[in-house]
Structure formats: C-alpha cells, structure tokens
Amino acid sequence: MTTTSDLRTRRVSTDRLTVQVTDIRDEGEPVVFVHGNVSSAAFWRTTLPLLPEGYRPVAPDLRGFGGTDPLPIDATRGLCEHADDLHALLTALGIERAHLVGWSMGGGVVMQYLSDRPAAVRSVTLLNPVSPYGFGGTHGVRGTLNSPDGAGSGGATANAEFVTRLAKADRGEDSPLSPRTVMASYYVKPPWRPEAEEEAAYVESMLTTRTGDDHYPGDSTTSTAWPGVAPGTRGVLNSLSPLYFRLDALHEIDPKPPVLWIRGEDDVIISDTSLFDLAHLGSIGAVPGWDGTAPQPMVAQTRQVLDRYAAAGGAVREVVVSGAGHAVHLERPEEFTAALLEVLSA
Numbered sequence: 001m002t003t004t005s006d007l008r009t010r011r012v013s014t015d016r017l018t019v020q021v022t023d024i025r026d027e028g029e030p031v032v033f034v035h036g037n038v039s040s041a042a043f044w045r046t047t048l049p050l051l052p053e054g055y056r057p058v059a060p061d062l063r064g065f066g067g068t069d070p071l072p073i074d075a076t077r078g079l080c081e082h083a084d085d086l087h088a089l090l091t092a093l094g095i096e097r098a099h100l101v102g103w104s105m106g107g108g109v110v111m112q113y114l115s116d117r118p119a120a121v122r123s124v125t126l127l128n129p130v131s132p133y134g135f136g137g138t139h140g141v142r143g144t145l146n147s148p149d150g151a152g153s154g155g156a157t158a159n160a161e162f163v164t165r166l167a168k169a170d171r172g173e174d175s176p177l178s179p180r181t182v183m184a185s186y187y188v189k190p191p192w193r194p195e196a197e198e199e200a201a202y203v204e205s206m207l208t209t210r211t212g213d214d215h216y217p218g219d220s221t222t223s224t225a226w227p228g229v230a231p232g233t234r235g236v237l238n239s240l241s242p243l244y245f246r247l248d249a250l251h252e253i254d255p256k257p258p259v260l261w262i263r264g265e266d267d268v269i270i271s272d273t274s275l276f277d278l279a280h281l282g283s284i285g286a287v288p289g290w291d292g293t294a295p296q297p298m299v300a301q302t303r304q305v306l307d308r309y310a311a312a313g314g315a316v317r318e319v320v321v322s323g324a325g326h327a328v329h330l331e332r333p334e335e336f337t338a339a340l341l342e343v344l345s346a
Contacts, residue, residue, distance in 0.1 A: 002049040011067065014088035019060050020067030021089070024048055028056035029122070030095045031344065034086065035059070036104025037236060038166070038179075038216065040066030042205035043103070046198065047329050050337045055344065058098075060089055062109070064215040064236065065208055072214035075154075075231065075238030078134075078245035079105075083112040087120075099344055101125040104270065104326065105240060108132075111247055118253040123343050125260040127336070128270045128326050131301040132250065134242035136277055137231075139294035141304040143242055146293050147225035150243030152278050154231025155218030167211040171203055179206040186275065189266045189325030226291040227278050250305055256314035260343040261306060262336060263299070264324030272297040317343065 002024060009022050022041040031051060033044045041059035048057040061068040062082050073081050086109065090098060099122045102110030107129020114121050133143025137153030146152055162177045173180045180203050184193055193199060213219040218235020222228060231241040239245060268275045273295060275281065282290030303318075310316040319339045321328050329336045 004045050004049055007045060007048060009067070012089060012092050014085070014092040016085055016088040017063060017069040017071050019069075019085065019089045021061075022048065022059045024057055026056065028054050029344070030056045030058055030090070030098040032086070032090065032095075032098045032100050033057065033059040034100065034102040034106030034109050035062065035065070036106050037240075038206050038209050039202075040205040040208050042066070042201050043327070043330070045201065046333060047337070050333065058093070058095075060086065061208075062106075064210040066205065067208070070210045070215065073218070073235055073239055074233070075218060075235055075241070076233050076244055077239070079108050079112040079239055080116070081239065082109040083116060086113055087117065090120075096120065097122050099123045099125070101127065101340065102129060103127040103329065105130050105236075108134075108240065108245060111250065112245075114257070115247055115250055115253060118255055118257065121257045123258045123260070123346065125262065125340055125343055126302075127328060128263045128267050129261070129302060130240060130270060131296065131298040132247035132305045133296075133301050134245040135237070135240040135298075136242075136279070136296060138242045138296050138301075139279075141297060141300045143246060143248075143301055145242060146279070147223060147230070149221070149223050149225065149230040150241045151223040151225035151230045152227055152293065153241040153243065154220055154229065154238045155213070155235050156220035156229035157278055158217035158237055163211055163217060166207065166209055166216070169207045171207070179203055186269055187325065187327050188331050189264065189323065192325075192331055194330060226289060226293055227282065227287060247305065251308040251312040251314070256309065256312070258315040258317075258343055258346050259306060259309065260317050260319065260339060261302065262319040262321065262328060262339050264326060264328045264331065265320050265322045266324060267326045269326045270298050272299050274298060315346070
C-alpha cells in the first residue's frame with residue numbers, strides 16, 4: 001500500500017520556470033493536483049497515496065509557492081500565468097493529456113487550463129473552487145462588476161496583519177490572524193484539526209508563500225467606489241480579480257470533458273456569504289461604511305456556469321459534503337477519493 005513515505009519531491013525545468021513537483025510514480029494515467037492560495041503541493045500529501053496503481057498523481061507548486069521559482073505574477077493575465085506554467089510543466093514531463101484536480105484558487109487555474117486547452121484534459125475535478133468570475137467585486141450569478149475598476153477585489157482586500165505574520169513565518173497560535181489559526185478556523189471546519197505532524201507540514205506550506213506586490217497579496221489602487229480600493233496589476237489576489245479573470249464561455253469549448261464539482265457544505269471561504277468577501281463583511285458590520293453593495297454569490301455563480309456547460313452537452317456532477325469546510329480532501333478523504341475515482345474511471 002502506498003503511503004506518504006513513498007512521496008518524492010523534485011524540481012523540473014520547463015521553458016517558463018523551474019517547478020517543484022511532488023509525485024509517486026512515473027507510470028499510469030496522469031492526475032494533476034493543483035493547490036490553492038497560501039498553500040503548496042504539501043496540502044495534497046495525504047491525497048496522492050490514495051490513488052491506486054494505474055494512476056500517476058502529480059502535484060506541482062505554483063509560482064511563488066513551495067519550491068517553485070518565485071517569478072512575478074502579471075495579474076492582468078488573470079490565472080493564465082499559472083495555467084501556462086502548468087502546461088509547460090506537463091510538456092516537460094511528456095504528458096499530453098491529464099485529469100486535472102483543482103482546489104480553491106487551483107480550481108480557477110484548472111478551469112482556465114480547460115478553457116484554453118480542452119483537448120488536453122481527460123476530466124476536471126473542482127474542489128471548493130474559486131468562482132469562474134474571480135474573487136470579490138461582483139454581484140449576481142453572471143458576475144456583474146460592482147464597479148468598472150473592480151473595486152472590492154484585488155491586493156488590498158487581504159488582511160494586512162495576516163500578510164505580516166506570513167512574511168515573518170509566524171508558527172504560533174496566539175493570534176486569530178496567525179497562519180496556523182487561520183488554517184484551523186477557515187481552511188477546515190472547526191473543531192476538526194489534522195494530527196499534529198500533518199498540521200505542522202501544512203503550516204510550513206503556508207509559510208512558503210512569497211509576499212509583496214509581485215506575489216501575495218499584490219499591489220492595489222484607490223477607488224471612488226466602496227470600499228475604496230481596487231485591483232493593481234501584479235500579484236496573486238489581483239490575478240483573481242474579476243477585472244482580469246472571467247470565464248463566461250466555458251460552455252463553448254469542444255470537446256467537453258466530464259466535470260466533478262465537490263464542495264464542503266460549510267465552507268466559509270468559497271461561499272455565497274464568504275467571510276473573505278468585503279461586501280459580505282460590510283453587510284454584517286465587520287467593514288465600515290458599507291453602501292449596500294451585494295455580496296458575491298460565489299457558489300451560485302459556479303453553478304450557473306456549470307449548468308450552461310451541462311446544457312451544452314458536458315457531463316457535470318455536483319457532490320456536497322455535509323459537515324465539511326474548505327478542505328474536503330483533508331477533512332473527509334474517503335468521500336473525496338470515492339468521488340474522484342468515479343470521475344477518473346468515467
């Protein structure tokens with residue numbers, strides 16, 4: 001039986017950058033796992049060994065995370081930087097077609113890859129994915145911008161103390177904004193916690209996040225629209241802004257590989273009432289001066305995009321895991337793996 005002790009980590013040179021990869025074997029159908037924001041491939045370390053022989057699990061670190069080159073992120077390309085990095089990696093590994101699994105921001109990377117290169121994708125699994133209309137700054141199921149400049153999204157929406165604690169490699173739990181506390185409070189549904197060794201690995205993974213204007217959270221500009229900040233042009237959170245990342249035409253791609261959408265019912269990060277969306281925080285009095293801007297219906301936006309995909313002939317399955325939060329693969333590994341294997345075998 002494969003275990004975490006069988007994992008191997010190596011750096012792979014591509015024509016764009018050098019990528020750190022965690023994998024197990026060189027044979028089998030490739031299954032590529034793309035991590036989320038403020039994390040790395042380490043968040044897949046308990047998932048990769050669950051795939052049986054016949055599959056080749058591969059988990060890269062995205063640029064600016066883990067051991068991959070920390071090249072700047074041109075946010076005006078949305079998530080295309082990461083999708084193109086992924087394509088360069090798969091090309092270097094000799095992988096022409098793969099199953100793609102994306103968690104949180106990684107779900108957006110996978111959707112962008114699918115939009116750009118549908119013939120290279122065997123199946124797509126979206127695990128608590130970011131909305132196809134980015135993160136923050138929109139209302140309605142079709143992702144209408146709250147302001148033409150994308151106000152309410154981008155680099156300035158990050159909590160400054162959390163960014164500082166990331167940069168200082170805070171491993172403690174004495175603040176609600178320490179990386180360890182944020183993981184325990186929001187990445188998973190309390191009171192669930194990983195066992196101590198794994199939790200330490202996840203915290204170390206979070207601390208690999210490069211901070212600053214070119215990375216996390218990115219630069220920003222001021223806005224005349226509430227909440228007074230708008231996206232800049234560099235860094236992670238700006239690449240997730242609906243100003244630059246929008247997938248309106250996913251239903252038009254051909255071919256249409258099968259899509260699994262699996263999410264924790266109690267996710268508070270990717271939610272129609274997200275605790276990381278300034279508009280929702282304003283509506284509950286946590287951000288001052290709220291002007292009535294509607295919160296972003298993240299789950300509803302994803303559902304309408306996938307409904308259009310299904311109506312156009314694509315196969316879509318939604319799995320909602322009750323009692324789970326943002327990291328279903330950690331909290332409920334058996335349910336996650338069972339659903340994943342079903343779409344892989346399809």
